[in-house]
Amino acid sequence: MTSVEKGFDTVTARRRCLQYRRRILEISQQVTALHVAPAFSCLEMVDLIYHGLMRPSPKGLTCGFQDSFLMSKGHGCLSQYVLLEELGILDKKDLQDYCTPVGQLGAHPDFGVPGIEASTGSLGHGMGIATGMAYADRIKKDDRHVFVVLSDGELQEGSTWEAIMMAANLNLHNLVAFVDLNDFGGLARMSEGHPAFYPVLDKIRAFGWEAIEVNGHDAGAMYEGFMGRSRKLPFMIVGKTVKGKGVSFMEHVPIWHYRSPNKEEYAKALMELGEDSL
Amino acid sequence: MRNTFADVFYEAGKREKRLAVVVADISPAGSIQKFREDFPERFVNTGVSEQIMIGMCAGMALRGLRPFAYTIATFTLFRPFEFVRDDLCYQNLPVTVVGIGGGVTYSTLGGTHHAMEDVAVAGAIPNLSIIAPCDPAETKAATLWCVDQTRGPVYLRLGKAGEPNLTEQAGPWEFGKLRYLRKGHDVCIFSYGPIMKLALEVASFLEQKGQSVSLISAHTLKPLDREGIAAALTQHQRAVVIEECVPRGGLSGQVKEIASDERIDCRINAFTLKDEFIHCYGSHADLLSAHGLDLQTISSRLKVV
Incomplete structure (x- = not known):
């Protein structure tokens, strides 16, 4: 399955994501705690945003992009860091120095770091900032999209719904959000502890957004959904994902929200992330 | 103070096209209503959603606008506290958070509307400047300063309406100086x-x-x-x-x-x-x-x- 003829090469994207997963695991060996699994669940979304959706900037805005990206689920930022490294916006050394006193990258994105457009980490902030950005772009008549990746846990924050409602009130069709619906907060399964949270898609639509639900690891489906949007309303892709996607013993296991793999686990994970896994 | 703020803000809005105001369901007093009519795109009412009032101001400031968040002091500062802290102060954005009814100005509305600790709370946050004018004349000077400043976030603490002018004989107002x-x-x-x-x-x-x-x-x-x-x-x-x-x-x-x-x-x-x-x-x-x-x-x- 490929969307290459329609503008996004999903085969190459899968290859990139495999390398990103390996790189994230490599970084995980430098620190005792980080967010591997939440980065793995949104990796295809972040890759699609940078490689398929963000338009290169003729004016050199925001690290070479005309559009903006906010990692509202800040704890998933390793996925963004590896993308920014690959794009040359961050250096290899930046990632080597991750979470150390000589580096500039921490476990949550920090405004001012190249490629990071807002400080996130506290959940429920990204959507409001994105709404303000998208509104400012509209009144300034700047042709810019604002892309946001939200976690499902973040949809439990009232502020996220305040912003979702406001973005619809303002009819911000330049705002595009992805929900990384991996079914886990830091503690447990959302569907078990908070069944009233579902269905998500209906709620988003009820708040005045155009929304679709697809497999959040299927870049082709997300790309086609984005291209097929009406461009009249703010648009959300609810992506059903697997927390820890790609490494069998990490998938759906809450401890990997925080933990770094030990040497044995690291080796095992790399085995699973070989070329033959594509 | 409130009316002076509104008059000054409206006049500044005519020359400074980046100026915007984001309110959370507060009825626009005096010239803020005129601002709304003359510059509808630069007036946003988030409804009773103070967190997003602050969050939107941050996003707008990141795009180069000069937003003012405006509602009753308890609701510009206490209700969305962490948004003021993270979105505005941590990122050091030039947004003015206007608190109407600082202190216990809203004397008939009960304790939920008293901002008794606003200065203490605001003062604890790094990067946040605090200006508390004592009369309409100082409000005018402070508002003009806030419009043009690039220093970072400001908590502009105002009273309500009808305060007398007390400082007409004093020297010029200067930010950061007694x-x-x-x-x-x-x-x-x-x-x-x-x-x-x-x-x-x-x-x-x-x-x-x-x-x-x-x-x-x-x-x-x-x-x-x-x-x-x-x-x-x-x-x-x-x-x-x-x-x-x-x-x-x-x-x-x-x-x-x-x-x-x-x-x-x-x-x-x-x-x-x-x-x-x-x-x-x-x-x-x-x-x-x-x-x-x-x-x-x-x-x-x-x-x-």
Whole structure:
């Protein structure tokens, strides 16, 4: 399955994501705690945003992009860091120095770091900032999209719904959000502890957004959904994902929200992330 | 103050196209309504959603606009506290958070609408400047400063409507500098915000008792003019602080701290709100009086013969 003829090469994207997963695991060996699994669940979304959706900037805005990206689920930022490294916006050394006193990258994105457009980490902030950005772009008549990746846990924050409602009130069709619906907060399964949270898609639509639900690891489906949007309303892709996607013993296991793999686990994970896994 | 703010903001909005106001379901007073009519795109009402009022201001500032968040002080600062902290202050964005009804100005609305600790709360956040004008004239100067500044986030603490002008005879207003409303040599009185009216009464009382009094508007509470305060403490034998703020985290403690740090031998009397919520209703003066902030209580405690 490929969307290459329609503008996004999903085969190459899968290859990139495999390398990103390996790189994230490599970084995980430098620190005792980080967010591997939440980065793995949104990796295809972040890759699609940078490689398929963000338009290169003729004016050199925001690290070479005309559009903006906010990692509202800040704890998933390793996925963004590896993308920014690959794009040359961050250096290899930046990632080597991750979470150390000589580096500039921490476990949550920090405004001012190249490629990071807002400080996130506290959940429920990204959507409001994105709404303000998208509104400012509209009144300034700047042709810019604002892309946001939200976690499902973040949809439990009232502020996220305040912003979702406001973005619809303002009819911000330049705002595009992805929900990384991996079914886990830091503690447990959302569907078990908070069944009233579902269905998500209906709620988003009820708040005045155009929304679709697809497999959040299927870049082709997300790309086609984005291209097929009406461009009249703010648009959300609810992506059903697997927390820890790609490494069998990490998938759906809450401890990997925080933990770094030990040497044995690291080796095992790399085995699973070989070329033959594509 | 509120109307002066609105008038100044509207006029500034005509020349400064980046100026915008984001309100959370507060009826736009005076010229803010005109701003809304003349510049509809630069007026946003988020409804009763204060977190997003602040979040949107951050996003708009990141795009180069100069947003002001505007509602009652408890709802611009307390309700969305972490958004003020993270979105505005941590990112150091030039957004002005306007708190109407700072202190206990909303004297009939009950404790939920009292911002007794606003200065203390705002003062604890890095990067956040605090300006508390004492009258419409200072409000005008402070608002104009906020419109053009690029320093970072500001908490602009206002009263409501109808305050008298007290500073017409004073020198020019300058951000971060004490302002002498009158200058004497025995006692200096520090105050800020609408309670300056009471400070003026206390000054007159002391003068009737033969004291030579300096009356000082400490309108910029952060960054505080520490040098100016040290100089005032050095030049007077006695200092009085009158503020509409809880006992800790406001101006009083800082004045004492400066005296201690600089080893200045100056007797200091502080009059603040108590560390207690207020459960009574009445005029602004009635509420202040409930916490001992009235001329009779202060004058008796000053024990001037």
